[in-house]
Amino acid sequence: MSDFVELTEPHRRELYHHCYRMLGSAAEAEDLVQETYLRAWRAYAAFEGRSSVRTWLYRIATRACLDALDGRGRRALPSGLGGPSDADGLDGLGTPLGEPVWLQPVPTGGELGDPAAVALLRARTRLALITALHTLSARERAAVILRDALGWSAAEVAEALSTSVAAVNSALQRARARLAAGPSEDEVVEPDDPAAGAALDRYMTALRTADLDGLVGLLRDDVVLEMPPVPTWFSGRDKVVAFLEGRICRPMGWRLERTEANGHPAAAAWMADEDGVLRPHGVHTLTVTRTGIARITVFRAPDLLERFGFTP
Incomplete structure (x- = not known):
């Protein structure tokens, strides 16, 4: 048992992102990684080495996530729960919905060191992909992550899910068909691309200076704005601008x-209250393409700032 930490600890970070893809919640992913290591510690004496430690840990983590998801509804973004608002510049946005409803964001920067690992992490945690994964059942989600993201064989997936190869292949067929019907991410610009950095800088400047025209110039005609935990969302530049004009574009x-x-x-955000005091607001995430900003997802959760490495 003395070598348990040495053998298992190097896999903690990737297990966290696996649990995040399964759960859609950064906070819950941390809890499930702890649960995974607790289960692994208890079972380590019986580990016979018939698979790698990494594969063994992924099996335990997957089972822990499925147990946590049993009987629970899926997480989503507002655009996945209903149609966009028809109103221009709403006076009221509806009652914010609490947990566990919304997908949560996670930081994906250079903390892994290896550029190839960073690029892979970015691709596997794109908001569109995470949103699409959470239209699947929990077992379909697990099957497609283990088979397509980790490259496991159908037999290995079946063993991890305690089911048959035929059942895994059936689940994969359904899951892949649904994922293929989702939006394409081919046009999305990588965050370290100069075009993405320029768009983010212009977006932040437009908010700081209440430059509505500058903001309009960044947006695609089909831009989407959503702001969990508020269920109301907007589609199309005219609707988005009409909303932003009276609410977000305020000098200083x-x-x-x-x-x-x-x-x-993305931008970590603090917004001034009526007394001019800056309060933690959340994280603004931009989906940037070569033709402009396609989506603004404002995660209105002050506690996110600390998770992203900022002091409140």
């Missing part, structure tokens, strides 16, 4: 700092 109302979330350029 923002402090914004660069960051990265789910493989997208």
Whole structure:
């Protein structure tokens, strides 16, 4: 048992991202990694080495996630729960919905060191992919992550899920068909691309200076704006601008700092209250393409700032 930490600890970070893809929650992913290591510690004496420690840990983590998800509804973004608002500049946005409803963002920067590992992490945690994964059942989600993201054989997936190869192949067929019907990410610009950095800088400047025209110039005609935990969302530049004009573009109302979330350029945000005091607001995530910003996802959760490495 003395070598348990030495053998298992190098896999903690990737297990966290695996649990995040399964759960859609950064906080829950941390809890499930702890549960995974507790289960692994208890079972380590019986580990016979018939698979690698990494594969063994992934099996335990997957089972822990499936247990946690049993009987629970899926997480989503507002655009996955209903149609966009027809109103221009709503006076009320509806009652914020609490947990466990919303997908949460995670930081995806250079903490892994290896550029190839960073690129892979970005691709596997894109908001569009995480959103699409959470339209699947928990077992379909597990099957497609283990088979397509980790490269396991159908037999290995079947063993991890305590089911048959035929059942795994059936689940994979359904899951892949649904994922293929989702939006394409081919046009998305990587966060370290100069175009993404320029778009983020212009976005933050437009908010800080209440430059509505500057903001309009960044947006695609089909831009989407959503702001979990508020269920209301907007589609199309005219609707988005009409909303932003009266609510977000306020001189000296923002402090914004660069960051990265789910493989997208993002801004950690503080917003001034009526007394001019800056309060933690959340994380603004931008989906940037060569033709402009396609989506703005404002995660309105003050506690996210600490998770992204900022003091509140």
